[in-house]
Amino acid sequence: MTLSTTDTTWYPVASSTDLPLRHVFHGQLLGRELAIWRADDGNVNVWENRCLHRGVRLSIGINEGGELKCQYHGWRYANRSAGCTYIPAHPADAPARRITNTTYPVVEAFGLVWSANNGAGEFAPFADAEAGDWFALRPVPVNAPADAVIEALEQFAFAPADDDFRAETVAERLPGLGIRMTARSVKGSSSAVFFVQPVDAGRSVIRGLLEGTPEDAIERLHDHNATLTALRDRLERAAARKPAPEPLTPSFEKVSVELSTMPEITIGSALTLRAVVKRKWATAAGITAFELAALDGNHLPTFQPGAHIDVHLPNGLSRQYSITNGPGELLSYTIGVKRDLASKGGSEALIDSVREGDVLAISEPRNNFPLRRDTIRTVLIAGGIGITPILSMARFLAKSNLPYELHYIVRSQDQIAFRDQIDALGANVTLHIGLPRAAIAETISKTLGAHSFAQHVYICGPGSLLETVRSTAADLGWPDEAVHYEYFRNDRVIDDSSAFEVELARSAMTLHIPSGKTILEVMREAGLQVSSSCEQGACGTCLTGVMEGTPDHQDVYLNASEKRANNCIMTCVSRSLTPRLVLDI
Amino acid sequence: MTIILYDFELSGNCYKLRLLMSILGVRYDIIPVDFYPGRQHKSDWFLKLNPLGQLPVLVDDGLVLRDSGAILAYLARKYDPSGLWFPTEPAQLSEVLQWHAFADDITATASAARLALGMFYDFDLPKVQAGAHRLFRLMDEHLWFGEREGRDWLCAAPHPTTADIACFPYVMLSEEGGISRMDYPAIRRWTDRVRRIPGFMVMSGIFPAGRAAAE
Numbered sequence: 001m002t003l004s005t006t007d008t009t010w011y012p013v014a015s016s017t018d019l020p021l022r023h024v025f026h027g028q029l030l031g032r033e034l035a036i037w038r039a040d041d042g043n044v045n046v047w048e049n050r051c052l053h054r055g056v057r058l059s060i061g062i063n064e065g066g067e068l069k070c071q072y073h074g075w076r077y078a079n080r081s082a083g084c085t086y087i088p089a090h091p092a093d094a095p096a097r098r099i100t101n102t103t104y105p106v107v108e109a110f111g112l113v114w115s116a117n118n119g120a121g122e123f124a125p126f127a128d129a130e131a132g133d134w135f136a137l138r139p140v141p142v143n144a145p146a147d148a149v150i151e152a153l154e155q156f157a158f159a160p161a162d163d164d165f166r167a168e169t170v171a172e173r174l175p176g177l178g179i180r181m182t183a184r185s186v187k188g189s190s191s192a193v194f195f196v197q198p199v200d201a202g203r204s205v206i207r208g209l210l211e212g213t214p215e216d217a218i219e220r221l222h223d224h225n226a227t228l229t230a231l232r233d234r235l236e237r238a239a240a241r242k243p244a245p246e247p248l249t250p251s252f253e254k255v256s257v258e259l260s261t262m263p264e265i266t267i268g269s270a271l272t273l274r275a276v277v278k279r280k281w282a283t284a285a286g287i288t289a290f291e292l293a294a295l296d297g298n299h300l301p302t303f304q305p306g307a308h309i310d311v312h313l314p315n316g317l318s319r320q321y322s323i324t325n326g327p328g329e330l331l332s333y334t335i336g337v338k339r340d341l342a343s344k345g346g347s348e349a350l351i352d353s354v355r356e357g358d359v360l361a362i363s364e365p366r367n368n369f370p371l372r373r374d375t376i377r378t379v380l381i382a383g384g385i386g387i388t389p390i391l392s393m394a395r396f397l398a399k400s401n402l403p404y405e406l407h408y409i410v411r412s413q414d415q416i417a418f419r420d421q422i423d424a425l426g427a428n429v430t431l432h433i434g435l436p437r438a439a440i441a442e443t444i445s446k447t448l449g450a451h452s453f454a455q456h457v458y459i460c461g462p463g464s465l466l467e468t469v470r471s472t473a474a475d476l477g478w479p480d481e482a483v484h485y486e487y488f489r490n491d492r493v494i495d496d497s498s499a500f501e502v503e504l505a506r507s508a509m510t511l512h513i514p515s516g517k518t519i520l521e522v523m524r525e526a527g528l529q530v531s532s533s534c535e536q537g538a539c540g541t542c543l544t545g546v547m548e549g550t551p552d553h554q555d556v557y558l559n560a561s562e563k564r565a566n567n568c569i570m571t572c573v574s575r576s577l578t579p580r581l582v583l584d585i
Numbered sequence: 586m587t588i589i590l591y592d593f594e595l596s597g598n599c600y601k602l603r604l605l606m607s608i609l610g611v612r613y614d615i616i617p618v619d620f621y622p623g624r625q626h627k628s629d630w631f632l633k634l635n636p637l638g639q640l641p642v643l644v645d646d647g648l649v650l651r652d653s654g655a656i657l658a659y660l661a662r663k664y665d666p667s668g669l670w671f672p673t674e675p676a677q678l679s680e681v682l683q684w685h686a687f688a689d690d691i692t693a694t695a696s697a698a699r700l701a702l703g704m705f706y707d708f709d710l711p712k713v714q715a716g717a718h719r720l721f722r723l724m725d726e727h728l729w730f731g732e733r734e735g736r737d738w739l740c741a742a743p744h745p746t747t748a749d750i751a752c753f754p755y756v757m758l759s760e761e762g763g764i765s766r767m768d769y770p771a772i773r774r775w776t777d778r779v780r781r782i783p784g785f786m787v788m789s790g791i792f793p794a795g796r797a798a799a800e
Contacts, residue, residue, distance in 0.1 A: 017732070018770045021798035023777055026767045033767075040798060062795035071792045138729055141768040205768075218733055225726070401796060 003146060003198050005030050005250040008120035009176045010105075011197050012112040012207045015136045019044060019113065024068065026059035028199045029115060031248025033057070034104065036113065039079035039328050040065040040399075046115045047082050048102035050252070051075060058101075065399050066328025077101055079328025083302025091374045092481075094304050094367035102253070110209055111136035112195075126174045126193060134193075137208035138221060140228045144239040146177055146198040149206060152235055153179045153194050157227075201245035206232070272312070273300070277358045278332055284410075284417035286339050287385060288351045291332045292362060299330035305396040306369030306389045306458075306486070309333060310533055312361040314353055319346040320539055322388035322460070322486075323365060324418060326395030333365075336417050338385040363533075368540040368557070369458070369486040371396065376454040378404040379447065381469055383461025387417050389486060390460050394425055404428060407447055409435060409465065440465065444472045451478040459485045480561050487538040487556040490573065494537075494554050500576040504528075504585050505547055519571040523585075530571070530585070537573035544569055545584030550577040588613035591634065591642040593620035597696060597754030598653040599641040600788045605657055605750050608784035611664045613643075621704045654685040657747040671747050680740045684748030688755075690720055695755045698762025710763070717764045721756070721772060729771035737778055745782055753779050757791045 013027045019038040026049070027034040033049035035058035049057050051070040058077075062069040067076040067085055074088040075095075082101035087093070107114045107123040111134050114123060142149055154171045158181040167185035174180055177196040182189055190211060197205040206228055214220040275292035283289040294300050308322045321335035340347045354360065371393045372378070378397060382390035387408055397404040406425060409432045410416050422429055435443060448457060448469075457478065459469045466485055473483045497515045502522070504511065511522050520542055523530050533541035537555025546569050553563045555570035562568070569583070588606070592599045592615045606613055619625040620640055627638045634642045635651045643650045645663075650656045661671035672678060694716035700706035701713065724739075731737065739748045757776055759766060766773055779785070780794035787793060 014770075018774075020774065022795060023774055025770060026765075026773060028767060060792060062793070064795060065798065069795070138726070139770075218730070221733065222730070 003030060003201060003248060005032070005248050006117060007198075008117045010107070010114045010116040010120060010123050011176060012195050013046065013115045013197060014113040015139060015207070016108060016111050016113060017136065018139075022063045022065065024059050024061055024063050026057075028203075029104075030117070030198055030250065031200050032117075032250045033059070034115070035059040035061070035068070036115075037063045037068055039063075041079070041328065043079055043328075044106050044108050044113055045079060045082065046104040046106040046113070047077075048104070048252075050101075052084070052099060052101055064327070066326060066396075067399075076327075078302045078330060080299040080330040081302040085302060085304050085327065086373055088374060091372040092370060094307070094370040097302055097364065100302065110134040112207060112209070124175075126176075126178055126180070129193075132211045133213060134209040134211065135213045135217070137192075137210060137228070138225045139197075139208075140206045140225070140232050141199070142204045142206060142232045142235050143202060144204060144232075144235040145202055145245055146196045146204045148235060148239065149196045149204045150177050150179065152231060153196070153206065156181070156194075156231060158192060159183060159227075201248050202239065272361050272363060274359050275300070275333070275362050277354055277356050277360065280354070280356050283336060283419070285412070285414040287415070287417045288337050288339070289334055289418070290337060290350070290354070291334045292360065293332040295359065300333060301364045302330070303333070303365035304367045305371040305393040307365040307367040307392075308369075308389070308486075308539075309335070309365050310363035311335070311350065313346055313349045315349045317346050317349065318533065319350075320534060322369075322392065324388050324391045324421070326392065327399050333362075334418075336385055336388045366541070369460070369484065371458065371484075372456055373397070373400065373402060374454070375456050376403070376452075377456075378402070379455070379457040380404060380406040381409070381444070381447070381457060381459045381461070381465075382406070383409045383459075383465040384411070384415065385417070386459070386461030386465070387422075388460070390458065391418055391421055393458060394428065395421070398425055398428065405430065405447075407432060407443075409440070409443075409461065441468050441472055444469050445476065448473055448476055448478065450476055451482060456482050456484060459483070463487070463489075463491045480559050483559075489534070490536040490538045490554075490556045492537075492554060492556065494573050495552075496575065498552065498575045500578070501580045502576070503548075503580060503582045505582055506585055513575070518573065519569075519575070519581075519583075523571065528585070532572050535572045537570045540570070542571045544571050547582040547584050549581035551575070551581065552577045587646070589616055589644040590614070591616050591618050591631070591640060591644075593618050593626075593640050595789055596620060596640050597758055597788075598639075598692065600754045600791075601653045601750050602641055602643060602656055602660065603788070604753070604786060605660055605670070605747065606664075607786040608750075608782055609660065609664045609670070610784065611660065654688060654747075654751055657685070657750055661747050669742070669744050669746070670750075672742065677740065677742060677746075681746050681748045684739050684746075685751050687720065687724075688748075688751035691717065691752060691755045694720060695759045695762055695764055698764055699755070699758055700762075702763055703761055714762065714764055717759060717762070718768075721759075721764070721766070721769050724752070724756075725769035725771045728775045732771060732774070737775075739775075745779065749775075749779055754788070754791070761790060 013029050014025050014036050018025050025036040027036050035047045035049040038044050049059050051058055053075050054072055056072040060071050066079050069076050076086040078085050082103045084095040084099035087095050104115050105120055158169050167183035169183045172180045179194045182191040192210045194208045274295050276295055277290055278293040279291040281289050303323050308320045310318045310320055312318045323333045337347050337350050339351055369389055380390045394406045406429045459466055499515045500513055502511045502513055513519055513522050520532055531541050533539045540557045546567050550566055551569040552575040554573045557570055590613050626640050632638055643656045658671050694713045697708045697713040701708040701710045738745045740746050777794045781797050
């Protein structure tokens with residue numbers, strides 16, 4: 001039998017007990033090294049043992065519970081998806097979603113962790129596996145080829161217990177380099193299964209499972225370990241007399257140049273997913289929470305703290321909602337929706353007409369509100385429904401034991417959303433309940449204090465709170481780049497009275513923008529495919545580079561210094577101060 | 586009263602002492618000895634300190650000490666008021682010393698392989714590598730059964746001892762000698778536990794383990 005690097009058989013690659021929390025196991029299957037780790041939610045990840053960045057083994061990385069951190073340059077990868085969530089060299093940016101490590105299929109069953117090459121079919125347990133109660137033996141690595149090991153196991157004088165040595169043993173081959181041993185004696189019968197994990201051409205691991213948990217477990221483990229070790233020594237002596245087989249040479253996809261240098265800008269994804277409403281509940285007065293899961297039960301795409309999704313509503317509208325989840329929580333996204341009577345009907349449609357079990361179209365997560373993880377102090381300020389991205393940020397910082405404080409401003413006790421999650425954050429949270437409007441600025445001022453190096457504040461909430469924090473922070477000497485916020489909507493009155501020309505440099509097209517029409521609208525009428533989302537200058541989706549001319553910024557997405565730079569524009573609301581504007585599109 | 590450690594930054598045996606002194610909060614000064622490529626440990630001035638020409642040497646208030654295992658015992662007896670790091674109860678003491686001897690075997694194999702590959706020492710590489718694997722197999726089996734018997738450390742005591750400090754560095758540095766630890770999952774988990782001892786410090790080639798899960 002020759003091992004093949006493209007074999008898609010399922011093999012055991014670790015014992016369940018090999019994977020305590022916050023550990024990374026170093027494994028190998030068919031020549032391919034694996035980093036295997038259990039997240040705090042119990043999920044087992046089997047990944048290619050190589051950081052996408054510089055190729056360093058992830059098995060020497062740090063299991064942070066929801067993310068795995070590479071030891072070399074600190075790139076973090078999410079539980080389940082292996083998507084990159086943070087790049088320390090670009091602390092203010094959200095990594096591109098396509099930075100995703102290679103994952104392999106995994107099933108944890110009968111005390112073992114099973115994996116296979118990609119393209120493998122469904123995991124099929126060995127015959128009668130599910131009827132039994134299985135007790136994993138100590139795995140025994142052997143420096144011998146898998147076929148020699150399985151042949152030797154077939155002749156193995158197996159005795160389930162030491163007084164069964166007169167038992168008659170029957171060995172039966174199982175698919176996937178397995179053997180079932182059944183020993184029958186006057187006392188009855190007992191059985192065990194042994195699997196050979198083909199590590200490489202000349203290396204294997206024997207993984208055994210006893211049927212039923214023995215009473216004298218430790219003694220039995222010692223006995224079986226001793227007999228398997230003796231078998232190993234025999235196999236290794238025989239293997240040493242033969243020429244060593246050539247190691248397998250699995251092929252690896254090369255890491256692209258862009259991946260190993262700069263993360264790309266994440267703006268503008270049009271991909272839509274279908275998600276089922278798994279749970280819908282009132283999380284606070286006027287706020288309904290929705291838990292959205294993938295239709296096929298698989299994990300959802302990687303998100304970073306601060307990210308949002310577009311939810312396409314039954315009435316044809318689409319709205320942005322922040323993901324509240326903590327690190328590595330990818331089986332569902334939980335969002336909070338506030339009933340907003342003044343809105344165009346987005347929240348009403350969700351709250352009133354969407355029920356548990358309904359299917360919604362959502363976008364992949366996008367992040368316009370990335371969280372730095374290189375700070376001495378992070379102040380998170382949430383007002384009302386603004387808690388949603390802030391909660392996710394707090395949960396990421398808490399998991400990584402980074403210093404932060406969360407200030408949650410609500411009008412009354414019953415408006416505190418996601419109470420369980422808030423309480424779980426403990427003393428890092430300060431609730432400000434029913435603060436009089438006049439006291440807010442003073443509270444913010446006391447909370448922030450004077451700015452010092454590596455302090456950052458993140459604000460999400462109503463426009464008035466945002467303005468208060470921004471002006472208070474500015475008065476206290478906080479620089480623009482230390483004040484982070486995300487607008488839900490643009491409350492400014494848009495002045496669309498101007499008329500001007502727009503030259504599209506890459507499309508070789510000149511368009512006239514009349515008063516009353518946006519650049520975005522005219523571009524679409526001209527047949528261009530341009531992504532947009534909120535269409536009120538708040539979300540950043542339609543961000544476009546400006547090559548010549550001076551934009552008339554009317555959005556709330558760009559900060560003051562970005563606006564002053566005049567090198568980009570939100571085409572959904574902003575216009576031109578010069579007769580001609582040249583866009584990089 | 587000062588402690589002076591004659592130290593080579595890349596030496597696992599010197600790191601054993603830095604590690605224990607860091608854990609015990611003992612202050613010390615370092616005198617660097619250029620072991621490679623300068624071979625200062627074979628120079629006349631150093632041979633006067635240690636006629637064996639070996640690192641580390643530790644001088645405490647004029648008392649000159651050699652041999653990393655012996656110095657670990659000295660530091661623990663003198664500077665660990667709890668007495669846990671180097672117990673004196675006969676059975677425990679013997680157990681710790683067995684592992685000190687085991688650590689010397691690891692030095693003779695895993696460290697030798699590292700010197701051969703990294704510092705061009707003339708050792709029989711396949712032989713010392715095979716010797717290290719033989720020791721690691723025994724150690725992994727001991728630690729694997731320890732996990733089932735409620736023993737987290739090399740010795741039976743419910744806390745780490747100098748045995749763990751003595752064996753740790755050249756296990757962690759084994760890959761620099763071409764000795765993979767993939768086949769020793771219980772050793773790999775034990776190295777997580779050692780790296781989580783309060784006061785733990787790193788050296789080149791030995792990375793932190795990150796925090797344990799909250800209890």
